[in-house]
Amino acid sequence: MTAWIEDPAAGVRVRGLRRAFDGRTVLGDVDLDIAPGEFVALLGASGSGKTTILRALAGLDPADAGTIDAPPRRAVVFQEHRLMPWKRVRANVALGLDREAVAARVDETLAEVGLSGHANAWPKTLSGGESQRAALARALVRRPELLLLDEPFGALDALTRMKMHDLVLRLWENHRPAVLLVTHDVDEALLLADRALVLVNGRIEGDYAIQALRPRQRTDPDLEATRDSLLSRLGVGSGSRDPRQLISLSLEERTL
Amino acid sequence: MNASGATRSRALPVQARARRRHLKRFRRLLGPLSLLAIWALVTGLGVVSSEDLPSPWHTLHTARELISDGQLPSAMLISVRRVIIGLTIGTVAGVGLAVLASLGQLGDDLIDSSMQLLRTLPILAMVPLIVIWFGIGETPKVFIVALATAIPIYLNLYSGIRGTDRKLLDAARTLELSRLQIIRHVILPGAMAPFLVGLRYAAGIAWLVLVVSEQINATSGLGYLIVNAQNFLRTDIVVVGLVVFGILGLLTDAGVRALERRVLAWRST
Ligand SMILES: Nc1ncnc2c1ncn2[C@@H]1O[C@H](COP(=O)(O)OP(=O)(O)OP(=O)(O)O)[C@@H](O)[C@H]1O
Numbered sequence: 127m128t129a130w131i132e133d134p135a136a137g138v139r140v141r142g143l144r145r146a147f148d149g150r151t152v153l154g155d156v157d158l159d160i161a162p163g164e165f166v167a168l169l170g171a172s173g174s175g176k177t178t179i180l181r182a183l184a185g186l187d188p189a190d191a192g193t194i195d196a197p198p199r200r201a202v203v204f205q206e207h208r209l210m211p212w213k214r215v216r217a218n219v220a221l222g223l224d225r226e227a228v229a230a231r232v233d234e235t236l237a238e239v240g241l242s243g244h245a246n247a248w249p250k251t252l253s254g255g256e257s258q259r260a261a262l263a264r265a266l267v268r269r270p271e272l273l274l275l276d277e278p279f280g281a282l283d284a285l286t287r288m289k290m291h292d293l294v295l296r297l298w299e300n301h302r303p304a305v306l307l308v309t310h311d312v313d314e315a316l317l318l319a320d321r322a323l324v325l326v327n328g329r330i331e332g333d334y335a336i337q338a339l340r341p342r343q344r345t346d347p348d349l350e351a352t353r354d355s356l357l358s359r360l361g362v363g364s365g366s367r368d369p370r371q372l373i374s375l376s377l378e379e380r381t382l
Numbered sequence: 383m384n385a386s387g388a389t390r391s392r393a394l395p396v397q398a399r400a401r402r403r404h405l406k407r408f409r410r411l412l413g414p415l416s417l418l419a420i421w422a423l424v425t426g427l428g429v430v431s432s433e434d435l436p437s438p439w440h441t442l443h444t445a446r447e448l449i450s451d452g453q454l455p456s457a458m459l460i461s462v463r464r465v466i467i468g469l470t471i472g473t474v475a476g477v478g479l480a481v482l483a484s485l486g487q488l489g490d491d492l493i494d495s496s497m498q499l500l501r502t503l504p505i506l507a508m509v510p511l512i513v514i515w516f517g518i519g520e521t522p523k524v525f526i527v528a529l530a531t532a533i534p535i536y537l538n539l540y541s542g543i544r545g546t547d548r549k550l551l552d553a554a555r556t557l558e559l560s561r562l563q564i565i566r567h568v569i570l571p572g573a574m575a576p577f578l579v580g581l582r583y584a585a586g587i588a589w590l591v592l593v594v595s596e597q598i599n600a601t602s603g604l605g606y607l608i609v610n611a612q613n614f615l616r617t618d619i620v621v622v623g624l625v626v627f628g629i630l631g632l633l634t635d636a637g638v639r640a641l642e643r644r645v646l647a648w649r650s651t
């Protein structure tokens with residue numbers, strides 16, 4: 127079993143996390159640190175166990191062994207919005223909050239993600255991007271110290287995804303939660319994160335600081351070297367490629 | 383919501399949609415209307431004797447008589463009351479049992495197997511037993527309606543709760559909802575659609591078992607009106623009773639459907 131320690135002032139500290147499904151080891155021995163307010167991206171091939179780590183951090187699944195220290199207020203945004211279809215957007219965002227404090231803060235957060243006009247809409251009527259913004263609002267309104275994002279933009283079109291990147295950065299800068307962003311997309315990690323981790327064979331096999339100033343451009347030459355190392359760590363050779371092609375290269379496209 | 387400029391261009395499709403709706407309503411009326419026409423034809427031409435089947439006009443006349451002498455209204459009132467009370471008790475029981483059975487292993491083991499057994503039993507075969515238990519007052523009628531309606535409500539709600547989307551449950555857990563909050567905000571609303579299917583089915587069954595039990599064992603109500611008329615070979619009264627049953631059944635169904643539209647507003651776009 128996992129040992130859990132919750133400390134609001136500390137960041138995330140995972141040691142020796144293990145998880146096997148039906149005797150098949152998915153996470154061998156994962157160590158992972160996220161400083162308070164730090165934005166960390168977690169990359170890895172499909173099926174490498176990224177979601178498994180995230181769910182353990184969220185407290186959704188037990189692990190087989192290891193210790194997890196994480197702040198007590200954690201919020202998750204999944205790849206699908208997971209809004210309750212029978213609640214209007216505002217009620218979805220307010221779900222589980224205490225009555226009094228809520229109303230003002232909910233509307234404030236909806237305004238922050240640009241959904242004020244949809245507060246009374248049913249989730250079914252929202253577009254993909256709007257749904258994800260509502261899910262972001264639902265996570266943020268809880269003022270999490272740790273924000274867990276599991277490929278939240280994976281299902282969005284490229285243009286919407288770029289807008290969501292800007293939005294997430296702005297929200298992160300305003301609220302400064304620690305962030306763990308699980309993604310397939312190397313460029314997404316390079317654009318957003320302070321640090322990128324690569325999960326290979328059930329371990330964190332690469333840890334790359336990304337120091338370029340924000341807002342970053344995909345074509346930023348500072349990112350070039352990190353992109354190359356990330357891709358080669360992920361087992362995707364990049365040597366012979368035209369750099370402009372790399373701009374749109376995402377692991378997702380290559381592994382599917 | 384619409385910009386004013388869009389109103390004009392939208393006007394046409396809205397009208398067209400309204401026309402289509404009227405057309406649909408008309409088509410749906412076509413079936414019953416042609417049945418009525420056949421009825422009038424067969425009886426009017428003397429293909430069927432009026433002892434076997436009275437004409438629509440004769441039936442209407444009898445209905446007027448039964449209304450003015452108070453027989454029909456009082457029988458209807460009694461039957462409607464039995465259905466409402468029985469259906470209410472059945473719904474409460476079905477919902478309670480389904481919630482208990484689906485939320486814990488103990489409840490499941492104790493309740494579900496008995497309900498699955500009960501569903502295979504033809505409820506009407508229990509009428510003699512129920513008469514022995516409760517005699518011939520109001521209790522046996524209400525009891526059998528409650529029993530017969532609790533079963534479809536239970537079955538549908540139970541499977542609805544069991545089928546709760548795991549992804550939504552996970553989301554609810556990350557929002558730190560309590561168990562009670564999860565039931566209230568996730569599980570029950572999600573099971574609302576199957577519950578209403580069960581309710582609609584139950585409403586139909588309620589009339590069915592009520593009329594049979596009123597025919598076997600009663601001195602009042604619509605079912606009694608019908609068997610009693612049979613004893614005096616008053617075919618016209620029998621037919622009036624049948625028509626009234628049909629109308630009441632349709633009204634009940636329309637009521638549940640209206641409820642469905644309200645409660646499941648989030649599903650329509
Ligand atoms: N509940 C479960 N039962 C059995 N196997 C599971 C379960 N959850 C995950 N797995 C397995 O664990 C492995 C890692 O799954 P995980 O969802 O963490 O991968 P991932 O890195 O998030 O993949 P993707 O990028 O495709 O989302 C997979 O092989 C998956 O089949």
Ligand SMILES: [Mg+2]
Nearest residue numbers: 176177178276
């Ligand atoms: Mg995953």
